[in-house]
Amino acid sequence: MLFCSSEFLLFFVVVFAVYWALPWRSARIWLLLIASFYFYASWNKLLALLITGTTVLDYLLALGMDHSRSHRRRQLLLCISLIVNLGLLCYFKYANFFLLSLDEALIAAGSPTWFRPLRVLLPIGISFYTFEAINYTVDVYRRRLPAERNFAHFLLFILFFPHLVAGPIVRARDFLPQIRRPKRWNWYRLHLGLQFVLMGLFKKLVVADRMAWFVDPVFADPAGYKTGTAWMAVIAYALQVYGDFSGYSDMAIGTAHLLGYKLAQNFDMPFLSANVSEFWRRWHMSLSSWLRDYLFIPLGGSRGGEWKTNRNVFIIMALCGLWHGAAWPFVGWGVVQGLYMVIHRIFHRFCRKHPRLVAVLCSPPGTLLRVAFTFVTFCLSLVVFRAADFSVAGVMFQRLFHPVANGQGPPLPVLGYWLTIGVVVAAHLVQHFGLWQRWNWRLPPSVLGAGYAAVLMVALVLAPNGGKAFIYFQF
Amino acid sequence: MAVRDLLAQDCQQRADGRAKLALLWSVGAFLVGQAILAYIVSRTHPEIRDPEFGYRLMRLRELAAENQQRPLCLILGSSRTLSGICPPAMPPWPTDAGPEPCIFNFSQFCAGPVRELQTLRRLLAEGHRPQWVVLEVWPPYWPQQGYWFDEQHIMQQDLRPTDLPIVLRYFNHRWDALTKLALDTLVPITGLRSNLLARCVGEFLSPDQHWRELRLLSWRDGELSGWRPWQEKGTAEQFRARTDEFRTQLACIEYQTKPRLDDFFISDTTDRAFRETLEECRRHHIKAAMILMPEHSRMRSWYTSAVLEQVNAYLDRLKREYQVAIFDTRTWLADEQFYDLAHMDPPAAGPFTVRLAREMLLPWITGKPAKR
Numbered sequence: 001m002l003f004c005s006s007e008f009l010l011f012f013v014v015v016f017a018v019y020w021a022l023p024w025r026s027a028r029i030w031l032l033l034i035a036s037f038y039f040y041a042s043w044n045k046l047l048a049l050l051i052t053g054t055t056v057l058d059y060l061l062a063l064g065m066d067h068s069r070s071h072r073r074r075q076l077l078l079c080i081s082l083i084v085n086l087g088l089l090c091y092f093k094y095a096n097f098f099l100l101s102l103d104e105a106l107i108a109a110g111s112p113t114w115f116r117p118l119r120v121l122l123p124i125g126i127s128f129y130t131f132e133a134i135n136y137t138v139d140v141y142r143r144r145l146p147a148e149r150n151f152a153h154f155l156l157f158i159l160f161f162p163h164l165v166a167g168p169i170v171r172a173r174d175f176l177p178q179i180r181r182p183k184r185w186n187w188y189r190l191h192l193g194l195q196f197v198l199m200g201l202f203k204k205l206v207v208a209d210r211m212a213w214f215v216d217p218v219f220a221d222p223a224g225y226k227t228g229t230a231w232m233a234v235i236a237y238a239l240q241v242y243g244d245f246s247g248y249s250d251m252a253i254g255t256a257h258l259l260g261y262k263l264a265q266n267f268d269m270p271f272l273s274a275n276v277s278e279f280w281r282r283w284h285m286s287l288s289s290w291l292r293d294y295l296f297i298p299l300g301g302s303r304g305g306e307w308k309t310n311r312n313v314f315i316i317m318a319l320c321g322l323w324h325g326a327a328w329p330f331v332g333w334g335v336v337q338g339l340y341m342v343i344h345r346i347f348h349r350f351c352r353k354h355p356r357l358v359a360v361l362c363s364p365p366g367t368l369l370r371v372a373f374t375f376v377t378f379c380l381s382l383v384v385f386r387a388a389d390f391s392v393a394g395v396m397f398q399r400l401f402h403p404v405a406n407g408q409g410p411p412l413p414v415l416g417y418w419l420t421i422g423v424v425v426a427a428h429l430v431q432h433f434g435l436w437q438r439w440n441w442r443l444p445p446s447v448l449g450a451g452y453a454a455v456l457m458v459a460l461v462l463a464p465n466g467g468k469a470f471i472y473f474q475f
Numbered sequence: 476m477a478v479r480d481l482l483a484q485d486c487q488q489r490a491d492g493r494a495k496l497a498l499l500w501s502v503g504a505f506l507v508g509q510a511i512l513a514y515i516v517s518r519t520h521p522e523i524r525d526p527e528f529g530y531r532l533m534r535l536r537e538l539a540a541e542n543q544q545r546p547l548c549l550i551l552g553s554s555r556t557l558s559g560i561c562p563p564a565m566p567p568w569p570t571d572a573g574p575e576p577c578i579f580n581f582s583q584f585c586a587g588p589v590r591e592l593q594t595l596r597r598l599l600a601e602g603h604r605p606q607w608v609v610l611e612v613w614p615p616y617w618p619q620q621g622y623w624f625d626e627q628h629i630m631q632q633d634l635r636p637t638d639l640p641i642v643l644r645y646f647n648h649r650w651d652a653l654t655k656l657a658l659d660t661l662v663p664i665t666g667l668r669s670n671l672l673a674r675c676v677g678e679f680l681s682p683d684q685h686w687r688e689l690r691l692l693s694w695r696d697g698e699l700s701g702w703r704p705w706q707e708k709g710t711a712e713q714f715r716a717r718t719d720e721f722r723t724q725l726a727c728i729e730y731q732t733k734p735r736l737d738d739f740f741i742s743d744t745t746d747r748a749f750r751e752t753l754e755e756c757r758r759h760h761i762k763a764a765m766i767l768m769p770e771h772s773r774m775r776s777w778y779t780s781a782v783l784e785q786v787n788a789y790l791d792r793l794k795r796e797y798q799v800a801i802f803d804t805r806t807w808l809a810d811e812q813f814y815d816l817a818h819m820d821p822p823a824a825g826p827f828t829v830r831l832a833r834e835m836l837l838p839w840i841t842g843k844p845a846k847r
Contacts, residue, residue, distance in 0.1 A: 188494045191493075191494030191495075191498055213682055415678040445493050445499075446496070448497040448500065448501070449500020449501035449504050453503075453504035460664050461668045462679060465683065
């Protein structure tokens with residue numbers, strides 16, 4: 001059930017109407033639980049039971065940690081939780097990847113092949129809800145959060161359907177208090193939620209799915225296209241991933257608002273970042289902050305000197321790549337991001353000793369240059385992310401940097417491409433200069449309303465037939 | 476209550492009020508947008524709903540406006556009639572035969588008895604009042620099974636409120652059809668988006684939808700009288716020269732058609748549709764005729780004598796009950812005059828139409844026997 005499908009619309013309208021019609025708080029919570037279970041079970045009933053099972057276990061383990069005064073016992077319970085959660089993640093997501101890699105290594109060493117892929121079905125959203133469960137048990141272990149006594153509340157924290165399959169990764173300390181708070185009908189919040197949903201729909205249907213038509217044929221056969229077309233495809237892919245994932249996040253945040261919940265912001269105009277470090281503070285913010293709090297800091301963070309900090313940053317980014325998918329290109333992408341971060345840190349130190357260089361780089365043209373450079377480097381790293389394997393990525397890089405006269409032009413008329421880019425740039429500028437906030441307060445409601453209707457109609461007209469799945473569902 | 480709290484409360488109330496108004500305006504604007512779109516695609520640009528039906532409806536409107544004094548004769552049928560009856564090739568109208576009728580070929584691709592009824596109803600609802608209607612009858616449609624199943628072809632086009640009785644009376648998958656009808660009517664933007672893009676900005680179509688633009692163009696540039704020369708794969712010579720493709724096409728038609736005649740029966744759907752069409756004609760004082768279009772000898776060989784008997788007996792019954800004329804032209808063309816097994820080669824359409832007019836149409840319209 002995709003967020004931008006008619007099935008979801010029908011599902012959500014029913015849930016929304018019944019939710020606000022129910023006068024009792026606990027009944028609303030149970031309604032959301034049933035709806036969330038149904039939402040997940042619409043993909044796979046057995047896997048819905050699996051996620052419920054692990055949630056029950058985490059609930060009990062956290063209660064055990066909360067009650068226990070013995071440090072060792074608490075450690076043991078945390079270990080059980082981590083082993084179960086990460087074990088399931090590894091089994092479902094990475095088992096075949098590791099076995100296949102081992103098999104390839106053995107074949108390369110001259111050993112006969114022995115591996116047969118396991119027939120494992122990847123539970124949708126497993127990377128997201130596993131991280132949510134871990135942040136809860138770790139916080140309870142660290143005594144930063146009391147264990148949730150109410151089972152329904154805890155179940156809802158994990159299963160809440162807007163964030164269940166593709167985030168944002170919700171923190172227990174943000175979400176659990178919201179469940180306890182009574183919810184009142186609020187027009188302002190409804191308006192805000194619909195704004196998010198509309199924005200997400202537009203990003204997904206108009207930007208991401210449209211850009212996919214310029215990406216897929218070129219990445220399927222990079223050698224067959226001209227250099228200019230390859231560059232178009234690389235930029236289009238950056239916009240596709242952004243539109244797809246931030247569109248999903250916006251729709252998740254919007255639907256949560258409509259039900260009286262607030263989810264964390266996941267994107268903050270990342271393409272306006274002036275360096276890679278800033279980029280990762282604006283891109284998939286819920287993952288970045290999770291990695292910082294639950295991996296980077298426990299690894300030592302930036303406390304052990306420059307070398308150790310760079311090492312930690314590199315490890316975190318490589319793992320971030322692996323989190324995205326069980327394939328070497330994803331790990332490669334993470335490594336590239338890690339290298340970018342380390343290089344940026346070294347350059348940043350260098351700049352501190354050269355104030356004139358800093359002045360030049362911080363001037364408006366310098367900032368523009370840095371933004372463009374950050375964007376282009378991110379686009380280039382995405383070649384590894386998107387390519388089926390490293391050989392395809394190699395061909396793509398060759399096509400990008402070794403201009404050739406032969407080859408095909410863009411797979412579609414380019415008017416749609418440039419218009420889409422224009423819309424994305426304009427939307428970023430409107431947001432960057434705070435125009436949207438101003439318009440939101442100053443424009444007459446009739447103009448705002450007509451604008452929403454127009455945006456919805458444009459999104460519906462430009463939507464692809466059949467609908468495309470969200471890219472991040474596979475993660 | 477402190478002044479600050481009062482201010483905050485006032486601010487919150489204002490924000491709530493603005494939000495409520497904006498939301499109501501958005502719903503209103505969306506509904507108005509849909510209503511405007513529905514009006515546009517119904518009245519001024521019917522080709523956006525369905526290029527095949529829409530462009531020909533516009534032609535018919537033009538024809539009717541230009542010839543207000545002349546009675547209208549409509550031809551309804553499938554692609555076989557569409558490519559076979561060529562109104563411009565009609566012989567000169569006899570001066571003593573009364574006002575010359577405007578003949579318009581409103582046949583459509585894959586139109587069997589239910590689709591013919593649907594088309595007639597739509598045209599009547601549009602305000603067109605033909606004096607004569609010629610309906611194609613082609614037995615492979617009669618079992619309403621396999622490829623020759625009207626419901627599946629109707630579902631590929633748009634549905635309108637006038638189609639509701641047809642959906643309720645004839646469709647097997649009513650829920651799907653009603654959902655489609657509701658969406659096509661209430662939120663036309665969802666069902667029409669590809670056609671809308673094809674009509675307005677073809678560059679924005681998805682790669683798998685570019686055929687819509689070509690389809691739109693092909694119907695836009697169609698014949699004014701509704702006739703469509705059958706050249707879907709080039710001229711007959713070009714098509715036959717591509718031996719493999721030609722053979723595949725013939726095999727395809729055989730695969731779609733022969734099983735329907737092997738297990739031939741007259742379905743209840745077909746019978747009801749024919750009867751309802753003829754009743755509709757009777758109610759509107761429209762004189763109806765049924766035509767069996769020419770068939771290739773190979774196709775004719777698929778009819779067993781039992782099937783032929785059944786077909787003839789059924790048509791005789793309709794003739795008796797509804798005083799409907801039957802034009803049997805099955806054997807009128809030689810095999811080389813066919814493009815494939817089902818469709819006429821364009822050069823054959825003219826002579827066929829002339830003969831049809833002289834031997835069948837003219838005597839039927841004027842009520843005078845044909846001159847030999």
